Amino acid sequence: MPEFVQAFATSIERKSLLRNLIAYRALIATDGYERGYQFFDGSFVENVEVTRGRAPKDIDVFTMLHAPQKYLDSFALWQGPGFQFWSSEIADQKLNKERFSLDTYALLIEDAPLDRMLEQVMYWYSLFSHQRDTFAWKGFVAVSFDRAQDDEALALIEAM
Template identity: 55%
Template sequence: MPELADAFGTTPHRRRLLRNLISYRSLLAEGGYVGGVQFIDGSFVENIEMVAGRNPTDIDVFSILNVPSKYRDNPSLWPSTGLSFWQGEVIDRDRNKQRFDLDTYAVIFEDLHARPALLIRDIIYWYSLFSHQRGTFAWKGFVGLVLDPASDQAALSALGSA
């Protein structure tokens, strides 16, 4: 995360988006989602200011998350607390767009472990979407980040407040 902040936090607007990404990652940690990887994409990882003369509107985030240990240890908790947190906090795209300026998508890794074809399908889909520009279909890159609260705090300190 500090490297991402250093490379892409080049304007006040971009730094705000990065602070929002860290807030989302903190929300995940509060819900017990401390293991996983996220792929960062969209105009945020391009030089959209120079290419299109505008700021990036959001950050696209695709998360592959490990099931929180509390639900692995006691699966009966999932229907009462886990599912509502997952649906209302983790994958609610409209809510996450409004409060974080993030376009969020996520899958739970262990949930698909028994059916690896579904995980592979999702990875192939997101790779194909994230590896090309929307308008031109030109190849481009995306960024992979491991969930790491200590790294997030270091980046947050480097980004500073507003």
């Protein structure tokens, strides 16, 4: 996250989106999620200020998380508050767009058979690796889900 912030915190709008991204990661961690990966894409990882004459409006975020141990130990706990938190907080795309300006998608690693996981990874790779309008190749950013780095990233935003 600190490297991501250093590369992309180049304007007031971008800093605001990065703060929102870190807040989303903090929300995820409140239920015990500690391990996984996030892939960032969209106009945020492009130079849209030059190519389209505007600031990025959101960050596209695809999250792959390992379930917290408490849910692996108790399926009943997962069926109740665990699934409720996952569906209403982590995976609620509309809500996360409204409160964080993030376009979020999520996959629980333990819940996805290998073929579904591969299908999802291939889908998101194909979507994130090309520009929507021009189909030109572009990159995306992969960051481990490591909350310890988020404090450092937030401090960098505030110092810039």
